[in-house]
Amino acid sequence: MSPSASAASPNTHEVIGACPHDCPDTCSMVATVQDGVVTKVHGNALHFHTHGALCTKVSRYPERTYHPERLLQPMRRVGPKGSGQFEPVSWDTALDDIAHRLQTIYARGPEAAQAILPYSYAGTMGLVQSESIAARFFHQLGASRLDRTICASAGAEALTQTLGSRVGMRVEFFAESKLILIWGSNSIGSNLHFWRHVQVAKRNGAKLICIDPRKTETADKCHEHLALLPGTDAALALGLMHELIANDWLDHDYIEQHTLGWDALRARALEWTPERTAAVCGLTEAQVRSLARDYGEAMQRGEPAAIRMNYGLQRTRGGGNAVRAIACLPALTGAWRHRAGGVLLSSSGTFPTKRNALQRPDLLAGRNPRTINMSTIGDDLLRPASPSFGPAVEALIVYNSNPVAVAPDSSKVVQGFAREDLFTVVLEHFQTDTADYADYLLPATTQLEHWDIHTSYGHTDVLLNRPSIAPLGQAKPNSQIFRELAQRMGFTDPCFAEDDESLCRTAFGDAIDFQALLDHGFCTIAQPEAPFAQGDFPSASGKCEFFSQSLAQQGLDGLPNYIPNWEPMGAQPEYPLAMISPPARNFLNSTFVNVKSLRAIEGQPLLEIGADDAATRGIASGDVVRVFNTRGSYRCVAEVSARARAGVVHGLGIWWRKLGMDGSNVNELTSQALTDMGRAPTFYDCAVQVERDSATPHASKQEALSAA
Ligand SMILES: Nc1nc2c(c(=O)[nH]1)N[C@H]1C(S)=C(S)[C@@H](COP(=O)(O)OP(=O)(O)OC[C@H]3O[C@@H](n4cnc5c(=O)[nH]c(N)nc54)[C@H](O)[C@@H]3O)O[C@H]1N2
Numbered sequence: 001m002s003p004s005a006s007a008a009s010p011n012t013h014e015v016i017g018a019c020p021h022d023c024p025d026t027c028s029m030v031a032t033v034q035d036g037v038v039t040k041v042h043g044n045a046l047h048f049h050t051h052g053a054l055c056t057k058v059s060r061y062p063e064r065t066y067h068p069e070r071l072l073q074p075m076r077r078v079g080p081k082g083s084g085q086f087e088p089v090s091w092d093t094a095l096d097d098i099a100h101r102l103q104t105i106y107a108r109g110p111e112a113a114q115a116i117l118p119y120s121y122a123g124t125m126g127l128v129q130s131e132s133i134a135a136r137f138f139h140q141l142g143a144s145r146l147d148r149t150i151c152a153s154a155g156a157e158a159l160t161q162t163l164g165s166r167v168g169m170r171v172e173f174f175a176e177s178k179l180i181l182i183w184g185s186n187s188i189g190s191n192l193h194f195w196r197h198v199q200v201a202k203r204n205g206a207k208l209i210c211i212d213p214r215k216t217e218t219a220d221k222c223h224e225h226l227a228l229l230p231g232t233d234a235a236l237a238l239g240l241m242h243e244l245i246a247n248d249w250l251d252h253d254y255i256e257q258h259t260l261g262w263d264a265l266r267a268r269a270l271e272w273t274p275e276r277t278a279a280v281c282g283l284t285e286a287q288v289r290s291l292a293r294d295y296g297e298a299m300q301r302g303e304p305a306a307i308r309m310n311y312g313l314q315r316t317r318g319g320g321n322a323v324r325a326i327a328c329l330p331a332l333t334g335a336w337r338h339r340a341g342g343v344l345l346s347s348s349g350t351f352p353t354k355r356n357a358l359q360r361p362d363l364l365a366g367r368n369p370r371t372i373n374m375s376t377i378g379d380d381l382l383r384p385a386s387p388s389f390g391p392a393v394e395a396l397i398v399y400n401s402n403p404v405a406v407a408p409d410s411s412k413v414v415q416g417f418a419r420e421d422l423f424t425v426v427l428e429h430f431q432t433d434t435a436d437y438a439d440y441l442l443p444a445t446t447q448l449e450h451w452d453i454h455t456s457y458g459h460t461d462v463l464l465n466r467p468s469i470a471p472l473g474q475a476k477p478n479s480q481i482f483r484e485l486a487q488r489m490g491f492t493d494p495c496f497a498e499d500d501e502s503l504c505r506t507a508f509g510d511a512i513d514f515q516a517l518l519d520h521g522f523c524t525i526a527q528p529e530a531p532f533a534q535g536d537f538p539s540a541s542g543k544c545e546f547f548s549q550s551l552a553q554q555g556l557d558g559l560p561n562y563i564p565n566w567e568p569m570g571a572q573p574e575y576p577l578a579m580i581s582p583p584a585r586n587f588l589n590s591t592f593v594n595v596k597s598l599r600a601i602e603g604q605p606l607l608e609i610g611a612d613d614a615a616t617r618g619i620a621s622g623d624v625v626r627v628f629n630t631r632g633s634y635r636c637v638a639e640v641s642a643r644a645r646a647g648v649v650h651g652l653g654i655w656w657r658k659l660g661m662d663g664s665n666v667n668e669l670t671s672q673a674l675t676d677m678g679r680a681p682t683f684y685d686c687a688v689q690v691e692r693d694s695a696t697p698h699a700s701k702q703e704a705l706s707a708a
Pocket residue numbers: 022023024151152183184185186187189190191211212213214216229230231232233310311312313314316580582583584585586587588589684
């Protein structure tokens with residue numbers, strides 16, 4: 001739809017855009033614009049997946065955009081690194097100096113150019129404002145490549161090694177399922193638009209089972225909740241298989257025709273008796289047997305059983321294997337035969353995105369720069385030059401990410417960013433924890449101010465985002481900032497001049513109907529209703545690969561297995577508790593923490609702790625506690641809560657360090673150890689101890705609470 005006059009006022013019109021945030025829902029977002037100002041945003045009622053509703057946080061998008069602390073002009077550091085002291089400068093001054101600094105490194109040749117590192121993630125999921133002109137720029141430079149692992153790469157690799165790609169059930173058909181396992185997902189908090197389908201299914205008699213160490217608001221609404229220990233999901237899935245085999249709740253024909261490695265998987269699963277499974281998972285045998293009966297018998301009755309996994313379950317050492325084990329289940333029972341059966345973790349492999357056209361890896365022209373893993377940025381910024389590592393990182397360009405708050409083992413990350421000899425540029429909307437360490441801070445536009453185009457990892461529609469207002473202050477789109485830098489670096493390839501609307505077209509070429517996007521704001525990728533009813537998996541063998549030859553060739557176990565956590569609960573006497581740090585509902589990772597109305601709902605950084613674990617430590621709700629391990633220490637407010645099972649605490653994420661209690665956040669405690677596959681972080685694999693903070697007198701705790 002083009003901007004159209006509404007009946008309300010001749011100066012009011014609506015513009016259809018897309019929510020840019022890192023969330024499976026990717027909503028169609030309509031902005032109401034009055035006299036050049038966005039007065040509100042709402043969910044597009046015409047878009048099936050959005051269903052007319054945005055979540056609480058994104059309905060505050062105008063508050064975020066017009067925030068008094070929005071960054072609206074380029075800034076240059078004046079104080080010491082990390083002090084957050086800046087002076088305004090002109091765009092010309094900032095870009096000339098940045099280009100000069102990069103040019104100095106680039107001119108030393110291709111080996112030295114790797115001392116430049118981009119650092120970005122999904123602050124916006126838009127294909128244009130994430131990796132389009134930026135990727136072209138870093139390819140042309142021959143900068144180090146960034147391995148973008150911080151969220152989903154263990155699960156993505158696991159799905160690819162099992163089903164062949166990041167694909168699964170179509171989300172809308174969960175409404176017809178008769179049994180839904182919500183596995184490692186707090187859907188109400190982080191995938192709200194999926195929950196609508198679950199409610200329809202529930203009204204039609206479906207049974208809902210939540211599998212999550214934390215008793216989340218989603219668990220509250222399910223018929224059953226299995227509070228397993230963090231990182232034991234593969235054991236539970238194997239135990240489930242044991243029971244499917246023991247009771248012959250199998251679809252032998254489906255297994256025969258459409259799977260690979262059944263005999264080997266069968267032998268592995270038979271080792272996982274309910275007794276062993278229950279002991280490893282911290283559940284009862286009855287819970288394991290009952291889950292298997294529900295899952296096995298559903299298909300025997302011809303009732304579709306569906307599994308919604310989310311990325312929460314792959315943030316431990318064995319996260320990839322866990323996703324693989326769970327992804328095998330629907331092939332055992334033949335659940336894939338029905339459109340309302342199967343599994344969904346991500347739909348992102350569905351889209352015919354023309355990544356090479358957007359990102360132009362050909363600009364490397366034969367150079368093969370090293371790759372740095374974003375999840376170990378703490379260690380990598382501190383690494384000196386060496387033959388195996390290459391040059392030390394000398395220049396860092398951060399956009400769409402807040403690594404000082406979100407990357408694991410923050411004390412290392414902070415030390416790295418504090419290096420006096422590191423030149424850091426941050427493109428941002430706000431002066432985040434990361435921005436405090438910038439040499440130059442560049443103001444970026446928000447989704448209301450720029451063009452973009454979006455895929456989704458929870459549904460299969462493409463969405464177009466039209467700008468609804470002109471850029472605020474001197475803000476520029478990321479794409480434009482990199483265009484202007486490219487020009488100053490003397491990069492003359494015409495691809496650096498491609499404008500944003502054209503990039504939106506380039507993203508899919510002829511594979512989608514761009515006119516439909518211009519007219520409606522979204523279009524659907526054609527897809528079968530039950531993608532694997534007849535097998536046809538996008539894997540090398542065309543089958544669901546219980547055994548993965550490709551993993552075996554990497555020296556890994558070809559079959560899914562249970563891999564214990566790096567830091568299992570109770571393994572270290574000094575740090576006996578297992579901590580997970582899932583999202584706080586009103587924040588989106590570290591985004592929105594500085595939006596006052598949303599921070600007011602969350603109150604203070606919180607640690608949920610079970611009654612027994614609190615009692616043995618003399619901790620009551622509202623007490624300030626210190627959570628600590630060998631990596632660091634973090635202060636927050638305790639909530640003695642039935643949401644926490646014995647032995648497991650929840651440090652809800654991800655506060656800005658400077659808005660927390662004493663300038664740190666939960667990532668002070670998390671480690672840089674990686675997952676079994678996908679080189680991903682292990683945020684939820686973290687042993688800690690908790691103590692009441694005796695340094696804090698009771699009165700000031702109360703003050704702290706009432707101030708919240
Ligand atoms: N409101 C809100 N929504 C979000 C986000 C946010 O920060 N806030 N983040 C977005 C992002 S970046 C992503 S990647 C997606 C998905 O983001 P996720 O972080 O996957 O979000 P959740 O769906 O909350 O899944 C986490 C759930 O997994 C549980 N969990 C932790 N460890 C384990 C385990 O070992 N096993 C099992 N079975 N469960 C475990 C946690 O208790 C939590 O309830 O959500 C997006 N949506």
